[in-house]
Amino acid sequence: MELSILSALNAERTARRASVLVTTIESGAQRLVKASEIATDPLAEVLDKQLRMAKSAMVEVEGAQYFLTVQAPHPRIVITGAVHVSQAMAPMAKLLDLDLVIIDPRTAFATSERFPGVRLLTEWPDEAIATIGLDGYTAFVALTHDPKIDDPGLEAALRSDCFYIGALGSRKTHARRIERLAAAGFDETATGRIHAPIGLDIGAVSPAEIALAILAEIVSSLRGPRRKPA
Amino acid sequence: MISTDTDILSLAEAWARSGRGVALATVIETWGSAPRPVGSHLVIDDAGNFQGSVSGGCVEGAVVEEAAEVIGDGKARTLEFGVADETAWKVGLSCGGRIRVYVERIAAEKAN
Numbered sequence: 001m002e003l004s005i006l007s008a009l010n011a012e013r014t015a016r017r018a019s020v021l022v023t024t025i026e027s028g029a030q031r032l033v034k035a036s037e038i039a040t041d042p043l044a045e046v047l048d049k050q051l052r053m054a055k056s057a058m059v060e061v062e063g064a065q066y067f068l069t070v071q072a073p074h075p076r077i078v079i080t081g082a083v084h085v086s087q088a089m090a091p092m093a094k095l096l097d098l099d100l101v102i103i104d105p106r107t108a109f110a111t112s113e114r115f116p117g118v119r120l121l122t123e124w125p126d127e128a129i130a131t132i133g134l135d136g137y138t139a140f141v142a143l144t145h146d147p148k149i150d151d152p153g154l155e156a157a158l159r160s161d162c163f164y165i166g167a168l169g170s171r172k173t174h175a176r177r178i179e180r181l182a183a184a185g186f187d188e189t190a191t192g193r194i195h196a197p198i199g200l201d202i203g204a205v206s207p208a209e210i211a212l213a214i215l216a217e218i219v220s221s222l223r224g225p226r227r228k229p230a
Numbered sequence: 231m232i233s234t235d236t237d238i239l240s241l242a243e244a245w246a247r248s249g250r251g252v253a254l255a256t257v258i259e260t261w262g263s264a265p266r267p268v269g270s271h272l273v274i275d276d277a278g279n280f281q282g283s284v285s286g287g288c289v290e291g292a293v294v295e296e297a298a299e300v301i302g303d304g305k306a307r308t309l310e311f312g313v314a315d316e317t318a319w320k321v322g323l324s325c326g327g328r329i330r331v332y333v334e335r336i337a338a339e340k341a342n
Contacts, residue, residue, distance in 0.1 A: 001254060002337050003246050010243050013236055025258075028306040028334065056269030058259050058330075067258045067332060069269060071236065 001030055008032050013071050016135050020047050021069035025058075035136075052223055073137040074099060075163075075222055080125050080153040081143030082110035085168065088211035089141075090118045096215060098139075103128040105149065125153035134160035139218045141198070142167040151180060158190050164221040166195040166214060238271040238282040242336055251276030252336040253297035257284050257329055261312070264327035276301050284331050285311070297333055306334040 005021065009032055012019040018035040022043065038047045046059050047068065054072035058065060076099035079086050086102055093100040103121045104110040110120045121128040134140060140157035141164075142150035150167060157165045158181070167177060174196040181191050199213025200220070239254075246252045255272040257264070265286035272282040272290060274297035284293060289311045296309055312328025 001334050003243065006239065006243050006246070006254075006336055010240050013239075023332065023334075025308065025332070056256075058268070067256070069256065 005030055005032050009069075009071065013073070016073040016133075016137060018051055018070075018072045018137070020051060020071070022047075023067045023069070025065040025067060073135070075137045075139070076101065077139045077141060077218065078103065078129070078132065078134065078153075078157075079141045079143055080104065080149050081145075081168075082106070082115060082120065083143050084207040085143050085210050085214070086141075087114060088208040089215060090115055092211055092215055096219065098215075098218070101132060103153065104144070125149060126156060129153065129156040134162050136161045136163055138162050139164035139221070140166070141214060141218075145169060145173070147177070147180060151177070151184075154181065154194065155184060155186070158186055158193065164195065164218050165193050166198040166217065168198050168210075169196060171197065235269060235271050235282065238273050241281055242271075242273040245273065245275050246336040246338060249338075251301040253300045253333055254336055255284050255293050255297060255331050255333045258308070258332045259330040260327060261329075262327035264329045266329075274298075274301075285329060289329070289331075293331055293333065300333045300335050304335045304337065306332065308332050 009019060009021055012034060020033045021030060022033060023030045033041050033047060038044055038051065041047055043061060043066065046061060050057055050068050050070050051072055054070060056068055056070045058067050077093055079089065079100065079102045082102050082104035090100055101119045101121060102110060102115060103123065103125050105122055105124050107122050110122050112120065134157055140153065140162045142154050144150050145168060154165065154167060167174065169177065178191045195217060199210060200216045202213050204210045204213040242252055242254050253274045255274065257266055257268050257270045260268055265288065266284055270284050272280055272284045272293055274280040274294050278294060280290065280294050283290065293309065296307060300307060309331045310328065
């Protein structure tokens with residue numbers, strides 16, 4: 001491998017951008033395909049599939065063997081709201097190997113007693129998000145029911161390319177939320193990215209069941225075929 | 231697991247930049263109960279130092295030996311290990327699995 005290719009691969013990973021190193025086994029020829037270049041690559045279909053599964057693999061295309069070194073950033077979930085549902089989400093996310101960050105400026109909620117071992121940021125969402133950043137491997141979930149806290153987070157998420165955005169609340173609550181976001185300049189295409197009511201429809205009742213429904217929807221967005229751009 | 235293997239790639243870059251001869255070994259295929267998943271890396275330098283793992287210890291010695299050849303002649307090789315493979319290698323995997331390992335040299339940037 002050329003050192004320049006290895007450097008580029010490492011640089012993409014450090015920047016939390018996905019890429020695939022394609023090695024032709026027969027000839028040893030190699031090329032690095034960045035996530036943004038996959039669609040136009042001759043191996044687009046298999047590259048996209050392996051990237052969604054975040055799995056390196058040997059593939060055979062038209063008689064040629066290729067090894068794909070897949071580098072997908074570690075997915076993570078950013079939540080506003082140190083609430084009951086996020087208390088249930090934290091241990092589940094750990095089992096799913098998803099990093100989790102909870103933002104809640106209300107220090108009575110965001111305590112390490114309620115969230116042992118969880119990264120808690122007790123700043124306002126716009127400040128916290130400016131620090132941690134949101135990207136295509138981040139899911140954003142708004143859970144406070146309080147527009148003062150959820151809305152700045154949602155606005156930041158809508159300006160980013162988060163792979164999932166969800167917001168807790170009834171259809172009525174969400175309709176009012178869309179009105180507020182529209183007033184802030186977000187059109188229907190933008191607000192249409194928000195999953196609301198949040199979570200897969202499994203009839204969830206308890207906080208843990210709602211957490212399960214949300215995480216299932218996040219996994220589905222992460223692993224399923226990319227939604228076609230509207 | 232992921233972080234470990236990606237750390238290896240950073241280390242491979244650092245070693246190559248410091249002027250060492252470096253080879254990178256990657257598990258490209260596994261059959262049966264192989265100890266390390268596809269995509270696992272081992273990085274080896276020209277002094278025989280290595281980091282990472284392709285088999286959890288079973289065949290590292292043989293890979294390191296072959297890596298010296300790869301660093302020497304720059305030709306990538308595909309190695310196969312396992313109990314079912316009787317032709318090439320004596321070093322088997324005690325767990326009964328088989329693995330294929332791709333070993334390549336990290337080519338230093340051409341000085342102009």
